[in-house]
Amino acid sequence: MTATHNEMANAIRFLAVDAVQAANSGHPGMPMGMADVATVLYTKFMKFDPRKTKWADRDRFVLSAGHGSMLMYALLYLSGVEDVTMDDLRNFRQMGAKTAGHPEYGHVDGVETTTGPLGQGITTAVGMALAEKMQAARYGKDIVDHYTYVIAGDGCLMEGISQEAISMAGHMKLGKLILMWDDNEICIDGNTNLTLSDDQCARFEASQWHTQKVDGHDPVAIEAALNAARKSDKPSLIACKTTIGYGAPTKAGTHDTHGAPLGADEIKGMREGLGWHSPAFEIPQNVLEAWRSAMARNSADRDAWEGRLNKLDAATKAEFVRTDAGTLPAGWEDTLNAFKKKMAEEPPKLATRQASGKVLEVLTASIPEMIGGSADLTGSVNTKTPSTASILNTDFSGRYLHYGVREHAMSAVMNGLALHGGFIPYSGTFAVFANYMMGGIRLSALMGKRVVYVLTHDSIGLGEDGPTHQPVETLAMLRSMPNFYTMRPCDIVETAECWATALKAEKTPTGMILTRQALTPLRTTHTDENLSAKGAYVLAEAEGGARKVTLMATGSEVEIAMAARATLQSEGVPTAVVSMPCWELFDQQDAAYRASVLGEGTVKVGVEAAMRFGWDQYIGSDGGFVGMTGFGASAPAPELYKHFGITAENVVAQAKARL
């Protein structure tokens, strides 16, 4: 049985409209407008086997305009992805349904990334397209050769992050990245000409993109444009001129179709206008079969690909399978442990950013899938190692991305690298600029991806650059994020332990918070156990009697706590120092361990060159705290520590005042 293009596209439209109506909530306008484009893409081009949604060499599809989630779910259902049933569509946006309000990675098969926050999808797709180029450089085009398609709306293109993504994609010549822009001239406040006068094609061309304009309701033109885009060796923009809410008799072309159900009357009129006679949530058999048979073409491709994979030599195949699965190579931890032992025995006085650089030398040598980078601060954040040659637009075999001064894109591109599979991304900027990439950091956490943010210059300890560059709130901000490990090691041994923990955290991103200034090594006795993996531990127990004071600190302030302990001990006060490199991990320990570390009933003082906010959970609201109470200042670091009173003397005084 056959079906026309219009019938196949209308199937998307009515699934979207009826599901939004049933949910009494959602965004029908975009799926209605982009149904033709999506139908051509899926039925003619997408290399996607509905029965093997995780096929490594599949084309990636990213719905950057995530509010149009019913387009995604309709495509998955019509394609024949088993995980998406008609009942799931009926339950759109209901408790426990796979069909959440926005497409959520890990929630349903076939959704490649979580979208909704605008601009993230485009940028994550840049990461996926980069990963494709990088894997192809390693395994050849027989094994890795796929496209990354994106559908984006005006909102995505208005977000600044999209410019960072466009600029980076153009520079890197990501020829297999194809962006279909839903050019419907409508935004929520009205016509886009209320806020926008950009010539988008000219803008993309300025960043070295191939561009085309096409009638987004003409399947022949769409097919021709996709063919041309695929042939270009530049990333490609297809501006698809569409009518938002296409098919709605009175609301089409207006923002009334954007974010609300159409209403029963409008839907009735739409059925009449488009000649669609099936009730809600019923797809005519010929249409469904046409969809399923169109997608069936992929299974032979996939079989052929598996044949090619099996012809690789055993070691190469094993490496592809291992890195695609995200499994770390054998032996990496022993190597790191030997390094840790050496560092404990011959402790260097280093900034933790430098310590991290040394740890990364060891890790990147033994874990080839680690991909470094920085937002134009390579020399400052110590993320480049002898193993990580620069990735160039002429050579993707390298392992280091020069992200440029594009922090927000960096976060989302790392998400894309991690989502694509095959790579473990890490990269760095100054800690205060976590602010610039919080949108991407949040998605790392929400999706549960192993992405490591190297965040250096982590306090007033950076000195003269002053308050614009001195984080005081950043630690608290990151700690308030669910499923994110905020790690702040105190010396090179803890830094090695934190890196090991971050790499083993397969479903949690990590922020590695590191100093600019040199620190005194404190972990000078080797232990095979990863003490930092417990989040907090007793670095120095009280001596000469039962513990009376517990000093808790992180990172650069642990040595201040140790100095304070020396004074208190010398005055006969049994004092312990607790190093707390990762609160989130400490909170996961059992109550007995936590109590033993925190020293119930002892006087507690926290020390951290940051706001107190969040500390009371450990020190109590009556505990002492030595840290910051506002923004920093511009001066040499030692003077700033003195000026803001973050000194051993003050720690001692805070403890004594409570004894």
Add this chain to the structure above:
Amino acid sequence: MTATHNEMANAIRFLAVDAVQAANSGHPGMPMGMADVATVLYTKFMKFDPRKTKWADRDRFVLSAGHGSMLMYALLYLSGVEDVTMDDLRNFRQMGAKTAGHPEYGHVDGVETTTGPLGQGITTAVGMALAEKMQAARYGKDIVDHYTYVIAGDGCLMEGISQEAISMAGHMKLGKLILMWDDNEICIDGNTNLTLSDDQCARFEASQWHTQKVDGHDPVAIEAALNAARKSDKPSLIACKTTIGYGAPTKAGTHDTHGAPLGADEIKGMREGLGWHSPAFEIPQNVLEAWRSAMARNSADRDAWEGRLNKLDAATKAEFVRTDAGTLPAGWEDTLNAFKKKMAEEPPKLATRQASGKVLEVLTASIPEMIGGSADLTGSVNTKTPSTASILNTDFSGRYLHYGVREHAMSAVMNGLALHGGFIPYSGTFAVFANYMMGGIRLSALMGKRVVYVLTHDSIGLGEDGPTHQPVETLAMLRSMPNFYTMRPCDIVETAECWATALKAEKTPTGMILTRQALTPLRTTHTDENLSAKGAYVLAEAEGGARKVTLMATGSEVEIAMAARATLQSEGVPTAVVSMPCWELFDQQDAAYRASVLGEGTVKVGVEAAMRFGWDQYIGSDGGFVGMTGFGASAPAPELYKHFGITAENVVAQAKARL
């Protein structure tokens, strides 16, 4: 006495180089490269009276590449701003010096905005240029007619926020905004071609800018370009081709000059090469006099302007002076109080976003300098009122900015409006997108500007849009920011009080955190006192005996606390409910008040549909908490509250478990 252009420009170069050398820290390369451009700008064009740095109609100059702060300080010193002495330059980057590592607003005269975080300066300047157009539409070109000049580097242009700014400025036809780009082809990681292939002029032209390319070391060409830019009715980009570290004999043109002192030998060679015979921190008398006399041309202009101001009718002049000073109009608070009384007496059941809309109707009617806006969510965030007509690129007399989906720019543009003077900006987006503008929010706080962020859809209460749109960490993030008021009112009366408090906070920005869903009115007895201004207060005291339980809540959860109180009271447990709309204000109250509210010795339970992070300071680490422990989900709001256990029953259970 006269001096040549080169002498005048070299004065900047040597001040920069010698100050960085003395500080042993800083960024000489940019001031050296842009000295010629800056000299032409200041000596030939800048309408800036060094003796009256706050002259309302002065040209604004923004050093978006804030790391080149010595350019700013050298310009201020050479121009003759009294607040900047040679001793201040000698003390560059030292404790307590006015000459901080990056230019800081409020720290020294003549610095119009704090810069350093890249891209913020450009965008803040867009706000200033908008304010100029808006003031000119109100008072005429006799009173308001100035340019806004920006110097930006490659880093600024790579940041996504710059695209939002460029797009907005082009759309709004800000013809008096002139951006001088330091096109030196150098970024920190090396040549910009490592990361960048953009045709910047084409990019700006795509956003409707006028563009020119010029040799940034040719004063005649620079002057001609500035003349042409000033004539254009579009915003103007001047791409200034420069050599970073111009004049350094071996390091010029390399990133070695970017962020480190040149070293004594290099500086010696530079003195020889440029024929500069004065020692460090000495400017030849003829050069200094040439600078001072060039700037002296402005005093006559300023006198003439004051004459024109004085010729305005008294009411118009008074309005200009009042709004420029940031003083609120007489009577606004009485009007608001009358509204508050009415709302207490006839309490409506509204979402607090709607309540805020109603409060804004009252406020914008009586405070004409309030300028609203939203990031393309006008209908959802309720920021537009009958008093605030849209500001169009054909008519700047309106009071509402359609920022587009450009949250980050929105924050920095609001900073620019507030810094320019004459306006009080507020605008809205969803609370979770505070993530997208944290860079600008941080600068509002650091600069201490009265900017109000309306952040709606503040919890799982937004329902079906799901976890991408449901903040759980945002409250904690904002509360961890110094000098920022995070306000979360529980009904329309508290919303009115919070708005009043935000408007009176002349040196602190505010986040107004509001619900999507309707709330039960709780403040149904009028009081003239602004209870919310204390940050937290006893909404319902315990009855039938001494207080045993204190339930603390904010926003939408206060009504849950009230329901729990009803149950506990009915079971004979004297229970108080504390509403805590603003923690930061509560923390400023005296200890006795705080203790009386928190109910020392009582069982404490916090209720907030967000992470517990930060709550322990009030409830103690042994206190009860009913809220979120991770990300939300997609479903109707009432089901989500039940699913995540944010119910009165759970609050009661938490209290009872501790009795």
